[in-house]
Amino acid sequence: MNNLNRRDALKAGGVLAGIGALSLSLFSAPPRAQAWSWPASGSIAGSGNGVDPMTVWDPAADQVMAAVLDSGQVPAINAKLANWTTNNQPTPTGLPAELTAFIEQARQLPSWTDQSKLAAADDFNAKQGPFIGVGYGFASGMLATAIPHESRAVYYSKGGANMEDRIAKTAKLGYDLMAQQPFGPNGHMIVTCVKTRMVHAAVRHLLPTSAPWLAVATESPKIPISQNDILVTWHSLPTTIMSKLKAWKVPMTAAQSAGFLHAWQVTAHLLGVQDQYIPATWDSANAQSQQVLTPALGPSKEGTAIADQLLTLGPVLAATSFITKPMLGSFTKFVLGSQVANWIGFQTDPFWDGAFATFWEPFVGLYELGEIVPGVNAIFFTLTEFIKAAALLYLNNGDLVLDIPVPTTNNPS
Template structure:
């Protein structure tokens, strides 16, 4: 199965990019799609037929989607969305860099020196997923997925033409195998990372969280037949398909170094430089941290480990202790704010928090307002 997935892209989106490149309309379509932001927004009339047909064909969630399960996942996002975003930033992105093939693709697209842009794009994707009804009218997630599929297709088209990429040996860039691996990292491994830092995630919450990602994966163009139906199956596949393929690479090490440097800019003074790599080491496997040359800091590692124990204590008390809840939520909000700020200019990114989450997080006093500057 792996070899099949390695050489398969996304035929629907790939055909659109081939048409746009052949007719020289890529820039014009980019300008129109930049204004295409919500699920219930009419498809612009000025788009070429191939793009309009693609947007119509990819606008509907899979027939097997259970709206009640998606709604339950939203409740989980309201309670723990800030922690989800934190683990995605500190753990999931690093785990992505432990995969040599995707890291090589990033190098060939000249994005090794843009960690803030990758972080911003990933964070916005996840925030859109956290909307109350991400796959129906009113949200922004479906257009986000549709545009992401076209970006992936464009990367496949141009990287495959690079003399530094051998399709026969390396497979298709951003292939089905890569997409499935990313899905497992953003779902299975995020749940594992949350538990590593002491956040309690029930089995039902974990299943619903994975389920939402499986729906998203289907709309993103991942074959339904290769996505596990249950979290247990996904956990096994993650170990066999993703973690077993981790390996060091020059590109992965460089990407990780850039991400760590980005986070270090949040921390004033040299004395606290070790806290960022210590946090990364807390949420990823030690082997991954070592192969990507994440620095060690015994003092900060002990501090972060102790903090995880404290988090677990608060989690056990949070249902009856308002102070405990505030400590947990504030810690998550601070991490989310830090992990989504563009530091090259000292200004916030233009990330948009879905209204439902904004209202809930603001009521709880944990909305990271610096994320979108409001």
Template sequence: MRHTSQSLDALRHEGDPPADAVIADLVGSGKVGEVNRILREFHGNDQPIPAGLPPAVHAFLKATDAPPEWADASRIANAHDFFVDDGMHVATVLCYGAMASCYAARVPSRVLDITHRLDQPHRRLAETCQFVVNMMAPDPFGSGGSFVPTIQKTRLIHAAVRHLVRSSPQWDEARDGVPICQEDLLGAMMIFSVHVIDGMRRLGITVTDQEAEDYYYVWRVAGAMLGIRPEIAPETLAEAREVNALLVERHLGSSPEGIELTRDLLAFYEEMIPGKAFDGIVPAMVRQVVGPEIADALQVPNPRFWTRFTTAGSRLMRRLERVEDDNRAARAVLDKAAHLLLTGSVRTLADGQRVTLDIPERLWQGWDATGAPLPRPGCPAAEPPGGTPPSP
């Protein structure tokens, strides 16, 4: 399908009906917390659907437990081989660029701000890293993998956020459409595929055309399982680049929410680096990965010394790649480093705990579905007009 501004406008008003129906049922029955407790132990593709789930959840998990029929196992395996070879670089671009690219999209940044993820960049980073680790397993959709439950729970989380944000007095649906709509999901797929490939090349990493096609392909399969209608997703990387350019033209820009999200992200990374001497390396890396247009829109600082340093680092990376290609031992070391970087990022960002993907029951932005004020976590309940505190 070749997209136009008109076709993308239509997608702004379309969510994910199967997942949205499940969340409407759970919210209506008050069973979100109960379902979260059960699904926290649901991790593997081989696990049977847990007992005790409401019928709507059970039916959803059963209907979404396999990749689409058109999925090509050989191309998915090729993407895994690419990740084994270049996972360290994929992880670098994801950590320094993917979230910033999301923040440069004005409407999705507003959703993130409303859902109060503003002060939790570590949680989003941990979830993103875990998602990619599970996706790039040897057989992500098959026996021994963990990707199918990850996708299913992520899809329900998106639906819950859609439900809650639409209830917010801060959300203007006539202006912005449905939160986490089909266009937003399509844009996220572009960021985690096209932008990652481009970011790797900016860092001096060689990505062959076939590697790029296969990496995009596995994201297209994942996108279908995340609720993106298959007919709206570009079939080839070239078509994806056309759609990405149109999405950038429509949505890339500066917003107070995006700037604040980026500022908190940079501060979080700088806190992970001991001392102050290397603080400039974080914004320099972000600028190198996302490019000047996105970096400037997000007001990412441009430390000249570290910018020159990262540029030189790109040239060094090309030389290291040649060493890796020519030296089996060097390849083994770098592949191990890739594994440690991603899995270590997940453990660090999640404070050593398993990353849990919970369906949100409410938003922490001072209101509930009726407009009544809510307490922030760890704070006493605010008293709404009328004197009755909100129910949890």
């Protein structure tokens, strides 16, 4: 194992194994500046136990994954799970019994899944795919680098050593969800979520043994990916994207908006978020986002490094001759504001700063009407090519079946 001795590993495993029993009184300081006050009455469950999600992890997944990591079974498990990719495939045989039991339970859609809402989400993705895709890439993808907890976890975990591969794998969840019927028999989303839940549990076991992560982590106790952390990232996804789509005046029906939320509610459940924390409505999501996402944003050296790598990624810059790093910086600043752009250290292009501010909204309207005439209006043509290229960057691997193996080490560098 990397960066740890066996005693430390067992200690970390013990912390996690006992986490379900932790009570708030064990924390020397309150976990957040203002006490957790988001009402569980606004959740899918409709009620809750009032426990702050900063003090809750995922005991079911954590116990199983700690055991298989400590017994060295993960490489064999990864080999067995590599071909398990589609929702209707049975759980592979030959896995440890506890892991099989966990997966069988974790792959069940929640009882509250509403197929008509999921159909409306399909309709929304089909009609507004380019703008939703831009939202995943430039709202959520970039915002993640302004979430220090997440940036540090990513940077010091195994995937931090190969950022291009790591980003492709994480984007997989976005494009699996944008595919038609992602939770249906031929979709991939259930498998992707269950594997991600397993990876997150493994990271919770491994990262508390990384000296560089321990030196910078501000979690209390120092265990990453709490339920609160997942909610923070969740709000950087659907909540942020919906607010941007509305700001850009992307047309949508009430059913499409509710469908998009529902697809993400199901995703949260499959990622191990408890129903008492999953917002039932957009109003409730926006209120929760104020409490969890807004205070979690800020600069970090790890976030700046990841953001720079995101902008430097080969495919988008190589795919077109006109997209430059400062242009992508300008778009990020336009989408997320100058404070976030400053936090993550982006250089922008003065021309594109102005062009996005002036032309993006009219461009969205014209794009919807199909009135872009190449060559007639150079800026609008460039914006059309821009969103195609952005979609290419974030969505072109949609047909690829990328595996999501469970890591066995932290970032070795």
